[in-house]
Amino acid sequence: MTGPEGETGMARVEPFVEPVLVAGAxxxxxxxxxxxxxxxxxxxxVGRPDHLDAIRRDGLRVEGLFGEHHVxxxxxxxxxxxxxxxxxxxxxxxxxxxxxxxAFAVEKRLAPDGHxxxxxxxxxxxxxxxxxxxxxxxxGGRVIFGAEIVEPGRVRVTVQAAPVLxxxxxxxxxxxxxxxxxxxxxxxxxxxxxxxxxxGAVQRRPQPHGGAPRRAVRPPADRP
Numbered sequence: 761m762t763g764p765e766g767e768t769g770m771a772r773v774e775p776f777v778e779p780v781l782v783a784g785a786x787x788x789x790x791x792x793x794x795x796x797x798x799x800x801x802x803x804x805x806v807g808r809p810d811h812l813d814a815i816r817r818d819g820l821r822v823e824g825l826f827g828e829h830h831v832x833x834x835x836x837x838x839x840x841x842x843x844x845x846x847x848x849x850x851x852x853x854x855x856x857x858x859x860x861x862x863a864f865a866v867e868k869r870l871a872p873d874g875h876x877x878x879x880x881x882x883x884x885x886x887x888x889x890x891x892x893x894x895x896x897x898x899x900g901g902r903v904i905f906g907a908e909i910v911e912p913g914r915v916r917v918t919v920q921a922a923p924v925l926x927x928x929x930x931x932x933x934x935x936x937x938x939x940x941x942x943x944x945x946x947x948x949x950x951x952x953x954x955x956x957x958x959x960g961a962v963q964r965r966p967q968p969h970g971g972a973p974r975r976a977v978r979p980p981a982d983r984p
Contacts, residue, residue: 777801781847783840783866785811787907788879789853790915794822795950797831804835804843806866812836814913824907824917826951840865848874849943852889856882863892870897875939877926879903886929896933899940901926905952924954 777800782793785807797803797820805812805820819832837843840862848871854862859880870876876893878885879901890898905920926944928936937956944956 778848779804779845781843781850781866781869782806783850783852783862784854784858785836786853786855787909787915788903788905789851790815790820790909791822791826791905791907791917792851792853792879792947792950792952793834794820794829794831794915795826795952796946797834798822798829799946799950801946801950802835804837804847806837806840806843809838811909811912812838814911818913821914822917823910823914825905825920826917840869843869845869846871846874850874850876852876852878852880852885854880856880856885859885859888860892863889867893875899875936875943877901877943879924890929895929896936898929899926899936899943900929920953924952925957926954927957 779802780793780796782789782803782805785793785805789807790805790811793803793805805815813836815834816836819830820834822829822831846869850866850870852859852862852866859878859882863876866876870893875897876889877899878889880903886898886900902922902925904922905924906918908916908918910916924944924947926940926947928940931937941956944954947954
């Protein structure tokens with residue numbers, strides 16, 4: 761729903777909509793959280809005070825390749841300890857070096873039957889998160905789009921090299937394969953090119969020379 765000044769409301773609700781926790785609301789996390797919120801998902805952002813203060817006050821503006829959105833009504837927290845209740849989906853979007861710390865922080869906020877979806881750069885994020893929250897609660901994602909925080913409360917998508925891919929680290933785990941499909945559909949509906957993959961977990965390779973990050977899908981044969 762779009763208001764008189766181009767503001768995107770949160771009236772559209774999909775059948776399986778549920779609260780979403782974005783653990784690491786930098787540029788990429790804010791884009792994904794903002795797109796989901798614009799389609800009716802109740803989104804909570806965890807991030808830095810200056811960015812979240814601006815979002816609380818003026819809403820979140822997402823601009824660039826995924827369209828223009830001005831979303832209000834997002835929940836914001838600068839400390840995971842301030843959160844209440846649990847989430848059946850946590851989108852982990854922190855930098856790789858913060859993976860373990862954030863996974864520990866959100867573990868108690870992740871529902872027993874929930875999933876943590878890693879949407880990060882770098883290697884070994886899936887293994888690190890699985891060691892903390894449990895293998896059966898981890899999903900992998902490949903995200904090859906560039907975004908920047910233009911100013912607090914405003915983010916811009918600058919490039920997308922390929923669709924977002926979401927998959928289960930174990931392609932034989934039907935529950936996680938189904939969850940990956942649901943979240944791929946949710947992101948696609950929100951305006952991001954996205955699809956599910958069944959070959960295995962999405963594993964991120966280091967970003968070469970400041971260019972677009974490379975990703976590889978780990979085939980089942982690589983699993984222990």
